[in-house]
Amino acid sequence: MLILAVDTATTVASVALVKGEQLVAEEVLNIPQKTHSERLLPVLARVLAGAGVEIEEVDGIAVSAGPGSFTGLRIGLGTGKGLAQALNKPLVTVPTLDALAYNYFFPNALVCPLLDAKQGYIYTALYRGGKRGLERLTDYLALTPGELAAFIEGGEEPVIFLGDALDLCREAVAQAGERAFFAPAASRMPRASSVAFLGRQALAEKPGGVPLTAEPLYIRKSAAEINLEKKKARLQRG
Numbered sequence: 001m002l003i004l005a006v007d008t009a010t011t012v013a014s015v016a017l018v019k020g021e022q023l024v025a026e027e028v029l030n031i032p033q034k035t036h037s038e039r040l041l042p043v044l045a046r047v048l049a050g051a052g053v054e055i056e057e058v059d060g061i062a063v064s065a066g067p068g069s070f071t072g073l074r075i076g077l078g079t080g081k082g083l084a085q086a087l088n089k090p091l092v093t094v095p096t097l098d099a100l101a102y103n104y105f106f107p108n109a110l111v112c113p114l115l116d117a118k119q120g121y122i123y124t125a126l127y128r129g130g131k132r133g134l135e136r137l138t139d140y141l142a143l144t145p146g147e148l149a150a151f152i153e154g155g156e157e158p159v160i161f162l163g164d165a166l167d168l169c170r171e172a173v174a175q176a177g178e179r180a181f182f183a184p185a186a187s188r189m190p191r192a193s194s195v196a197f198l199g200r201q202a203l204a205e206k207p208g209g210v211p212l213t214a215e216p217l218y219i220r221k222s223a224a225e226i227n228l229e230k231k232k233a234r235l236q237r238g
Contacts, residue, residue: 002053009076010096012029014190044079105134122169145168158181160182161183
């Protein structure tokens with residue numbers, strides 16, 4: 001099964017092709033100055049061309065569905081839906097935190113991906129690695145760094161941290177003490193290859209994929225929604 005995956009949930013734009021257990025091709029760009037709308041389709045074209053694969057040969061489309069950047073999620077999911085509909089291929093959505101945790105895990109250790117949710121929050125969840133893969137232990141959460149400190153303290157298992165919010169959470173991560181480990185730099189960013197491998201698993205379990213009406217996974221409201229609510233509250237107070 002040949003899976004094409006797209007991840008634009010953060011400032012990173014990534015496209016990958018996997019076939020079975022093999023990573024065929026992948027490109028990752030971490031250039032915040034460029035927008036996903038500018039670079040996603042050229043990256044996708046380069047990955048396909050570099051692999052010598054025609055888009056019609058793809059068996060399924062996997063998209064990182066959030067949480068993450070509201071604009072990035074809409075671009076990624078919109079592209080995935082368009083390809084799935086045009087090619088008549090199944091679409092699967094993969095939670096961004098699941099894919100990030102999949103980047104780097106091993107048995108008998110916890111994995112804690114950290115994504116910058118802006119406005120003083122981070123997106124996170126807690127996973128345990130095992131011989132059969134990852135088990136998610138918590139809900140997907142939007143926490144402040146202070147709340148994260150309470151979330152991870154205690155316990156005896158090692159905790160692997162990764163993601164673009166590591167620098168924002170250094171003090172919170174310190175609560176894990178000697179249990180805290182950091183994934184290698186190349187594994188800390190979202191990777192479309194992880195989305196692809198998890199998407200392949202999802203398609204094996206549900207060959208039809210998800211409906212093309214699927215929506216991104218939002219954990220908290222967008223900045224625009226928050227600002228609008230604040231404006232309405234000010235108007236109501238007079």
